[in-house]
Amino acid sequence: MLSVRHIAKTFGGIAALADVSLELLPGQVHALVGENGAGKSTLIKVLTGVYRADAGTIEYDGAEVRFARPLDAQLAGISTIYQEINLVPLISVARNVFLGREPRNRLGLVDFRTMNAQARRLLAQVGVTVDVRRPLRSLGTGTQQMVAIARAVSTEAKVVIMDEPTSSLEPREVAKLFGVIEQLTASGIAVLYVSHKLDELYRIAQQVTVLRDGAVVHTGKISELPRLQLISHMLGRDIAQVQRQGVTAFDDRSGADPDAAEQLLDARGLSKRHQISDIDLSVAPGEIVGLGGLLGAGRSETVRAIAGATKLDAGEVRVRGRKIRNGSTAVAIGAGIALLTEDRKADGIIPGLSVRENIVLAAMPRLSKGGVVSTARQRAVVDIFMKRLRIKASSPEQKVSELSGGNQQKVLLARWLCLSPQLLLLDEPTRGIDVGAKAEVQALVAELAAEGLGVVLISSELEELIEGSDRIVALRDGRVVGELRGDAVTENALLTLLSGEPAANPDPPPEPAADVPDAAVPAADLPVPAERTKEQR
Structure with a gap:
C-alpha cells in the first residue's frame, strides 16, 4: 500500500x-520503533507532506507520490493521529471530527444536523458517548484522543498512521482502540503504529521496523524478534548488556528515612472542592515518594496544589518548616519547589523558542544584573545541562519543537534543575518517551535523590512506580487510602488499595496426607509462591 x-x-x-x-x-499493522531522536517523527512528517525528503521516493497505492502539504496526503487517503492532540479546543467535537470536510446543504452552508449525527455515529464506533456539540476543551485528554481517532477513521483512509495513540488513554480506552485497529485491518487498511510500549506492539503488530540514529537497523516479522533483541537494536547494546541493566534504570535504593526529624515537605489537609480532600503528604530529603492512583484519583491535583498552581480551599504546605503562601507558583518556586507537568506541550515547552531559551526561562532573574541578561552565563548554564542530561539537538539554538518527545522532557527537567530546587514534583515524567530515554530520565531521578533532592513521582505504569519509589501513597477519589513502604511495596498490594477491594485472604492449602508421596500431590494443592518483593525482583 505504501512503499518508502x-x-x-x-x-x-x-x-x-x-x-x-x-x-x-x-x-x-506495521510497528515503527526506536529511541527518541531515532527519526520516527521525521519519517512520519516526510510521509505526510510536512517535510520534503532530500532523497528517495515514496510509492502509494502503486504510484510514486510527493505530497507538498499534509492536506494532499489526507485527501489521497493517508490519515495521521499524532501523539500530541492536534485538534481545535474551542470548537465543538463534531466540527473537529469534520474540520475541513463539513457536510453542506444545497445552499453551501454547513449542515450541522447531519454533521452532528455522523459525528455521534463515528464516536460510537470508538466507544465514546458525549454531546458532540460541546467544545472539545471541555473533555478529558483521553476522550480528546479518541475524538482524534474518530476523525482519522472518518476520512476513509487507505493508510492510517498512529503516533503514540495510547499515551493519554486509560486501559478500557486502549482496548477500544485495539478493536478499532482490528476493524481497520480487516477492511484492508494498512496501519503504521508508533509506540514505546512493547506489550502493545507484540499484541497488535505483524511487522516491525527499528530505527536508530535515523537509519533502519532491523525490519521483519515482530513474532520472530524477541523483546530483548528488539531493545538491543533500539539501544545499540548487545543482549547481555540489556539483560544485565534491564530496561529500567532505578537501582535498589535503601532510600531516605521518611521518619527523619526534619521533613523537606510537610503538606497537611490539602483540600480543593471536587478535586482533593484532606490529603497529607510528607517527603524527606533524598526520598522518592510515589503517588499511586487511577486517572481522576487526584494525583496531578495534589502536586499542582503543592506547587501553588491550584489555590486550596483548606490545608497548608511547609518546606523545611516554613509555610508557603497558598496559590502562588512564584512563592513555591522561591521555596525550592519545581513541578514537571504531565502535558509538556500545553504546560511545559514554549515551541517557538530555542532549546537555550526554554532551559534558561525560569532562571532569567539569576542570570541578569540590573535587568541585563548575560549571554555568556546563559550559554554556560545551557552547556552544562545539555551535557549532563544528554539532550540531543543540532545546537542550543534549535527550536525545541523540532526535538523528540524525550529530549523535550529533558529540556523541561533542565529548566528546573537550573534553579537548584529542593523538591521535584514529577507528573508522568516518562509519558510518551521510548525505552532508552525513559531509562535515562529514571537514572537521573535516582541520581538527584541521591544528591539530597526530595522527589514526588507520579506514573501510570505500576512497575515504574514500584521500582522507583521508596514508599507509595495511594489515592482514590481525591483521598489518601493507604501507604506502602519497604517489603509491602508490591503490585498486588497497590492494586488492592487503588481498587478499593478488600485484600484477599484465602485459606492455606491443605497439607498432603502423610501416606501420600510428594509426587502424588495434585498441582492445585501445592502452595502458591509468595509474590516477590522489590529487592527480590
Missing part, C-alpha cells in the same frame, strides 16, 4: 534520516 525507498533528510547538516526504506502491506 532510500529516504534521506537532514537539518542543518545533521542527518535525521539516512537511507530509510520500509513497506506497509494492506490489512497489516
Whole structure:
C-alpha cells in the first residue's frame, strides 16, 4: 500500500534520516520503533507532506507520490493521529471530527444536523458517548484522543498512521482502540503504529521496523524478534548488556528515612472542592515518594496544589518548616519547589523558542544584573545541562519543537534543575518517551535523590512506580487510602488499595496426607509462591 525507498533528510547538516526504506502491506499493522531522536517523527512528517525528503521516493497505492502539504496526503487517503492532540479546543467535537470536510446543504452552508449525527455515529464506533456539540476543551485528554481517532477513521483512509495513540488513554480506552485497529485491518487498511510500549506492539503488530540514529537497523516479522533483541537494536547494546541493566534504570535504593526529624515537605489537609480532600503528604530529603492512583484519583491535583498552581480551599504546605503562601507558583518556586507537568506541550515547552531559551526561562532573574541578561552565563548554564542530561539537538539554538518527545522532557527537567530546587514534583515524567530515554530520565531521578533532592513521582505504569519509589501513597477519589513502604511495596498490594477491594485472604492449602508421596500431590494443592518483593525482583 505504501512503499518508502532510500529516504534521506537532514537539518542543518545533521542527518535525521539516512537511507530509510520500509513497506506497509494492506490489512497489516506495521510497528515503527526506536529511541527518541531515532527519526520516527521525521519519517512520519516526510510521509505526510510536512517535510520534503532530500532523497528517495515514496510509492502509494502503486504510484510514486510527493505530497507538498499534509492536506494532499489526507485527501489521497493517508490519515495521521499524532501523539500530541492536534485538534481545535474551542470548537465543538463534531466540527473537529469534520474540520475541513463539513457536510453542506444545497445552499453551501454547513449542515450541522447531519454533521452532528455522523459525528455521534463515528464516536460510537470508538466507544465514546458525549454531546458532540460541546467544545472539545471541555473533555478529558483521553476522550480528546479518541475524538482524534474518530476523525482519522472518518476520512476513509487507505493508510492510517498512529503516533503514540495510547499515551493519554486509560486501559478500557486502549482496548477500544485495539478493536478499532482490528476493524481497520480487516477492511484492508494498512496501519503504521508508533509506540514505546512493547506489550502493545507484540499484541497488535505483524511487522516491525527499528530505527536508530535515523537509519533502519532491523525490519521483519515482530513474532520472530524477541523483546530483548528488539531493545538491543533500539539501544545499540548487545543482549547481555540489556539483560544485565534491564530496561529500567532505578537501582535498589535503601532510600531516605521518611521518619527523619526534619521533613523537606510537610503538606497537611490539602483540600480543593471536587478535586482533593484532606490529603497529607510528607517527603524527606533524598526520598522518592510515589503517588499511586487511577486517572481522576487526584494525583496531578495534589502536586499542582503543592506547587501553588491550584489555590486550596483548606490545608497548608511547609518546606523545611516554613509555610508557603497558598496559590502562588512564584512563592513555591522561591521555596525550592519545581513541578514537571504531565502535558509538556500545553504546560511545559514554549515551541517557538530555542532549546537555550526554554532551559534558561525560569532562571532569567539569576542570570541578569540590573535587568541585563548575560549571554555568556546563559550559554554556560545551557552547556552544562545539555551535557549532563544528554539532550540531543543540532545546537542550543534549535527550536525545541523540532526535538523528540524525550529530549523535550529533558529540556523541561533542565529548566528546573537550573534553579537548584529542593523538591521535584514529577507528573508522568516518562509519558510518551521510548525505552532508552525513559531509562535515562529514571537514572537521573535516582541520581538527584541521591544528591539530597526530595522527589514526588507520579506514573501510570505500576512497575515504574514500584521500582522507583521508596514508599507509595495511594489515592482514590481525591483521598489518601493507604501507604506502602519497604517489603509491602508490591503490585498486588497497590492494586488492592487503588481498587478499593478488600485484600484477599484465602485459606492455606491443605497439607498432603502423610501416606501420600510428594509426587502424588495434585498441582492445585501445592502452595502458591509468595509474590516477590522489590529487592527480590
